[in-house]
Amino acid sequence: MHYEKYEDQVRIGKQTDHSRQNRYSPYCDFIYYHSSRHPELLLAMRVLKPGKPSRLVVTTHGWHMSIPPFEAMDTPAGEELVLEVDMRGRAFSDGSPDCNGWELFDVMDAVAYARQHYRDWMEDPSLVYFEGGSGGGGNAYAIIAKFPDFFAAATAMCGISDYAVWYEHDAVGEFRDELDIWIGHPPQANPTAYASRSGLALASNLLTPLLVCHGDTDIRVPVEQARMYKERLERLQMSEGMEYWELEGVGTREHWGHATPRQLEEIRSRSERHRTRHAKPIDIPVRGRFTIGGYLFTKRFSIVLDSLDQVAEVEYDLRGKKFLVSTPEGGPCKYTLELFEGKQIEERTRACSSTII
Incomplete structure (x- = not known):
């Protein structure tokens, strides 16, 4: 797990059309594919391949960020097949971000492409897992609610569960500019638009086993975002569907500020164990x-x-x-x-x- 992809420290400039071609190496590919909802949009993902067929894990980047560029790899990138999805409007993909709108469907299209072209790398194509942090953690809360039987398990790290609360508590204003554009207005002008994109408002849909990890001194995504979600599930008597871990004293303006190497390794291992424990597809009730x-x-x-x-x-x-x-x-x-x-x-x-x- 590369935690820096959630920290918004590096932003990649928008790529030009002439650079948009698939690139391949033994263990890392960079792939372009079309949106099924909006076929005019060309989207991108990076595919990290394991040494042998394994689980399929999908992830999205931090709020301001994009996926890393192509990197030729001659050794396995890890033990899982990982799709790093560059959602619409980011550095490598067409379109405009819409904060858990149709950009989440870009993840579904990435999985559909992988099932067709990377099937030999998958132990079981019916099992798909999601993991994300920061903006990607906000994607995690929402995507398991809008696609309640798609993922076998998910991990949300330092994620946003309520965008209206996040907007109002953004003292610096570094996220309000995007929210005003990506959603189209501030929350007081259209609170329902913020609710429709927030995992907190959709928490009653939870069928996917969820692991939540959050540092209790995180400044940019305060821990209240995780606590509100946990409390909502408790009120709904659905807390058995979530594993919750709050890291004491962890978080600065970097989500994992003050975290020890041991704690970072524990986050990684907990997420992997969470996937191992949940190895069957989800079915909705009749x-x-x-x-x-x-x-x-x-x-x-x-x-x-x-x-x-x-x-x-x-x-x-x-x-x-x-x-x-x-x-x-x-x-x-x-x-x-x-x-x-x-x-x-x-x-x-x-x-x-x-x-x-």
Whole structure:
């Protein structure tokens, strides 16, 4: 694990079009692929290969950062197959960042590409794991809520669970500039837009075993972000789905400031053990309820609201093919529902109320 990729110490300038070509070496490749949601966008990832077939782990970079550039490697980069995803709008990828909007789908597209082109490096292509820190930790909280049965386990390190609280407590203002642009307004102007992107507001969707690590003196992402998430799960009586580790005296303006080498190694080993303990795919209940933050994708169905800035609830019954979608305020919204039955996809676009397919 390279902790510096979460610290925002190095920012890579935007790459030009003529440099966009796949590059390969024995244990590190740099790959470009197209977004399935927005095919006009060319996206990038770095693929780090192990010495033998292993787990598939996906990670995203820090808030201001991008993935590292291509580096030819003649020896294994580690013991796992790792996809380092450069989300839209960063140094190597087209588009614009949108703070846990469609940029999270870039991760899904990276996995789809890897399953097709790197299958021989995977022990079990059905098992996918996520790990991220700082901005990537914020991605972790949200991605397991918007794709609740996709990841077998996830690790969120020094992550943002509530972007509105983070915005208001950003004393320096180093993150507000991006939030104003990436979401489109400050939280007081549209609190629902911030909720739809925050793992805290979507915590009731948790099915993925989650490991949370956070230093209790972190300045840039205060530990309250982890504590709020933990407390929300406790109120929901869902805390058994999370392993929580707060590192005493760790954190400065660097997330792991004052951490000892032993503590850094313990973070790495805990994350790996967490993945080892959870080696089976997640299945959603036949009947249940999810909160939709802009969109929700499961293996059985998906619901996309007409705006990423909206939040809704769905009560569903897969046996009866019944879906009731409503907003917390009871106001109107439109959505697209897709039901996946084998290779068939049924699609309906409706206004919020009740839907029976």
